[in-house]
Amino acid sequence: MKTRAILALLMAAVLFFANHGAHAAGPKVGEAAPDFSLPDQTGQTHKLSDYRGKWLVLYFYVKDDTPGCTEQACKYRDDIHQLSELGAQVVGVSVDNTASHADFAKKYSLPFPLLSDGKGETAARYDSLREGGSLAKRNTFVIDPQGRIAKIYLSASTSRNSAQVIEDLKKLKSGQRPDS
Numbered sequence: 001m002k003t004r005a006i007l008a009l010l011m012a013a014v015l016f017f018a019n020h021g022a023h024a025a026g027p028k029v030g031e032a033a034p035d036f037s038l039p040d041q042t043g044q045t046h047k048l049s050d051y052r053g054k055w056l057v058l059y060f061y062v063k064d065d066t067p068g069c070t071e072q073a074c075k076y077r078d079d080i081h082q083l084s085e086l087g088a089q090v091v092g093v094s095v096d097n098t099a100s101h102a103d104f105a106k107k108y109s110l111p112f113p114l115l116s117d118g119k120g121e122t123a124a125r126y127d128s129l130r131e132g133g134s135l136a137k138r139n140t141f142v143i144d145p146q147g148r149i150a151k152i153y154l155s156a157s158t159s160r161n162s163a164q165v166i167e168d169l170k171k172l173k174s175g176q177r178p179d180s
Contacts, residue, residue: 026127029152033058033143034125038093040113041101046091052147055088055172057165059140059156060128064096064104064114068138068158075162077110083162086169087145094136095120095129142168151178 027034033056037047048056059076061069076083076090083090090112096104101114115122117136123129128139140161142151151168153161168178 026125027141027149027152029149031149033141033147033149034122036093036115036117036122036125038115038117038122039098040115041098041105043098044113046113046115048143048147051089051091051143053145055086055145055150055169056143057083057088057090057140058093058126058143059090059138059161060093060123060126060136061138062135063094064100065107069094070104070108072138072156072158072161073104073110073114074108075159076112077108079162079166080111082166083169086166086173088142088165088169091115093117093122093128095123095134140165142172144172 033048035048037045039045059072061072063069073092076092080090092112092114094114095117097118098116101116104110105114117123120129120133120136123136126139126141128137130137138156138158140153140156141149142165144150150172153164157164171178
């Protein structure tokens with residue numbers, strides 16, 4: 001009887017991880033980027049298809065107006081001209097609401113959209129939602145003009161993320177593979 005109970009528990013665990021493990025893995029380099037349709041700080045809706053034909057830097061961040069997230073956003077702000085010259089557009093995503101995004105963008109003069117993923121559904125599709133669903137992980141995805149994932153930065157550095165993206169975009173645009 002004890003052996004049956006153990007086997008039943010093992011089977012349940014295997015089924016659980018088989019069903020949930022694939023979902024939690026998130027997109028991989030070379031795969032199509034998961035679609036999204038989210039409002040920005042002005043209420044304008046942004047979709048992945050809006051960026052077709054362009055490089056997109058989609059960065060997920062934890063929370064508006066926190067030290068690390070402010071540093072990361074301001075680095076992107078300061079590097080926006082270099083990113084634009086490389087043909088890339090920057091879009092930030094968190095689970096904060098549009099009013100919070102509007103205040104954050106205004107306070108730091110952020111020249112790019114901050115998307116509100118209040119339900120965390122987009123973050124979940126990018127495996128960028130923390131357990132409990134109330135905060136996003138700090139992950140960044142470079143999406144190529146065809147809508148495929150070109151580079152992933154897990155637990156991105158707040159101080160280096162923008163510079164790393166610039167370095168890797170230069171490599172990607174010249175046909176080189178960026179370091180993993």
